[in-house]
Amino acid sequence: MLHLFVIFLSAILVNNFVLTRFLGICPFLGVSRRVETALGMGMAVIFVMTLASLVTNLIYNLVLVPLNLLFLHIITFILVIASLVQLVEIVLEKISPALYRALGIYLPLITTNCAILGLALLNVIKGHNAIQAIFFGLGAGIGFALALLIMAGIRERLELADVPVALQGAAITLITAGLLSLAFMGFSGLVKL
Amino acid sequence: MLNPITLSIIVLGGLGLLAGSGLAYASKKLVSKIDPKVEAILEILPGANCGACGFAGCSGFAKALIEERAQANGCIPGGEGVANQVASILGVEVEVREKRIAKILCYHRGASQTQFDYRGLESCRAAALLFGGNKACLYSCLGLGDCILACPFGAITLIKGKIEINEERCTGCGKCVSICPKGVIALVPEEKGVHVLCNSKDKGAIVRKICKEGCIGCGICVKVCPEKAITLKDNLAHIDYGKCTECGACVEKCPTHAIEMVNG
Numbered sequence: 101m102l103h104l105f106v107i108f109l110s111a112i113l114v115n116n117f118v119l120t121r122f123l124g125i126c127p128f129l130g131v132s133r134r135v136e137t138a139l140g141m142g143m144a145v146i147f148v149m150t151l152a153s154l155v156t157n158l159i160y161n162l163v164l165v166p167l168n169l170l171f172l173h174i175i176t177f178i179l180v181i182a183s184l185v186q187l188v189e190i191v192l193e194k195i196s197p198a199l200y201r202a203l204g205i206y207l208p209l210i211t212t213n214c215a216i217l218g219l220a221l222l223n224v225i226k227g228h229n230a231i232q233a234i235f236f237g238l239g240a241g242i243g244f245a246l247a248l249l250i251m252a253g254i255r256e257r258l259e260l261a262d263v264p265v266a267l268q269g270a271a272i273t274l275i276t277a278g279l280l281s282l283a284f285m286g287f288s289g290l291v292k293l
Numbered sequence: 294m295l296n297p298i299t300l301s302i303i304v305l306g307g308l309g310l311l312a313g314s315g316l317a318y319a320s321k322k323l324v325s326k327i328d329p330k331v332e333a334i335l336e337i338l339p340g341a342n343c344g345a346c347g348f349a350g351c352s353g354f355a356k357a358l359i360e361e362r363a364q365a366n367g368c369i370p371g372g373e374g375v376a377n378q379v380a381s382i383l384g385v386e387v388e389v390r391e392k393r394i395a396k397i398l399c400y401h402r403g404a405s406q407t408q409f410d411y412r413g414l415e416s417c418r419a420a421a422l423l424f425g426g427n428k429a430c431l432y433s434c435l436g437l438g439d440c441i442l443a444c445p446f447g448a449i450t451l452i453k454g455k456i457e458i459n460e461e462r463c464t465g466c467g468k469c470v471s472i473c474p475k476g477v478i479a480l481v482p483e484e485k486g487v488h489v490l491c492n493s494k495d496k497g498a499i500v501r502k503i504c505k506e507g508c509i510g511c512g513i514c515v516k517v518c519p520e521k522a523i524t525l526k527d528n529l530a531h532i533d534y535g536k537c538t539e540c541g542a543c544v545e546k547c548p549t550h551a552i553e554m555v556n557g
Binding site: 159163167175176179190191 | 300320
């Protein structure tokens with residue numbers, strides 16, 4: 101139980117996917133303009149990461165390992181993640197149109213996000229079982245959402261700040277991201293895996 | 294044991310087949326039915342997805358129409374014809390809205406006097422970041438054609454260094470208006486033929502130095518207009534199209550010929 105909690109916490113803070121592992125930087129910079137959209141994206145990522153983590157882990161352990169086809173894992177993961185997100189989108193539209201509209205465009209957008217594939221591959225490297233994979237995926241998703249929300253909050257304030265001309269726009273955003281990443285380095289040493 | 298190549302083909306193909314048929318089944322069984330009205334309206338709409346209606350593309354507009362969040366005459370490029378057809382599907386009355394077209398309010402339309410040599414990205418928005426563009430007049434059309442790329446109907450072209458708007462193709466969607474960094478494009482009523490072809494808010498003396506055809510804010514047109522349709526604001530004449538009768542008095546008296554009459 102403690103081990104699961106450590107996996108969960110380390111995925112959120114210590115090994116944050118965006119700020120420590122530098123995965124999923126594109127949506128981190130692209131969708132962090134408004135807190136509202138960041139929240140939508142964050143929720144979609146948490147959802148897809150948890151699900152994708154479990155399903156890819158099952159496919160890996162139940163199909164690829166017994167058949168000795170480990171070299172196929174990347175292409176299989178991509179296939180599985182892509183069709184999974186499609187399926188989730190269709191099902192969601194049917195059973196919960198409100199949630200479907202809230203997640204909106206972000207659901208299909210994250211299909212091809214490297215953070216999702218990175219998550220599946222990290223599961224393999226760390227040798228997680230199915231339950232560990234769920235917690236790892238959930239933690240990774242929450243960590244991503246956390247980073248995105250913090251960034252969006254800062255950027256909303258930045259719009260009102262008097263930024264030097266040379267640093268306006270993308271430059272100040274990247275500097276902010278770098279400082280945020282440095283701040284998250286402070287969590288290293290919190291847990292040891 | 295099969296050889297690994299055959300096995301991987303079988304496994305990957307099998308997974309793909311499984312995922313594909315699963316998705317096909319789900320989309321057949323689960324997808325909520327699209328309202329036939331939405332499809333009918335979608336066929337009428339121009340399909341340019343220009344967004345002038347304020348919704349995300351034509352399908353967004355069609356959905357909004359069914360949910361009564363949009364007006365039947367909301368499609369600006371479609372104009373009167375589309376509005377009537379949409380209204381007949383929805384079974385509502387339609388209010389016809391006056392057709393407007395885009396007009397570049399600059400006599401030179403990109404060929405005005407320059408103050409330095411600009412060698413950079415061929416884009417008005419990029420050029421405008423550097424001292425507001427290379428034209429002597431700060432308010433002038435830069436002529437690098439961001440509006441040409443923005444126009445979903447191919448109505449804007451560059452002819453001999455000047456930006457030309459094809460009035461027949463222009464639907465008045467306003468894409469060019471919002472993309473222009475100089476704000477030199479305006480939507481004007483198609484019916485009206487008299488326009489002030491200048492955007493400069495500079496004082497008359499400055500305008501005179503850099504542009505022969507610019508509005509110097511002398512106010513002669515304001516005095517001469519029998520309908521009191523012209524007002525002077527920020528050293529620039531504005532025509533109230535609601536009042537203008539196209540008598541042409543201002544066109545004749547304007548000392549710099551900044552006011553133009555199109556229809557004769």
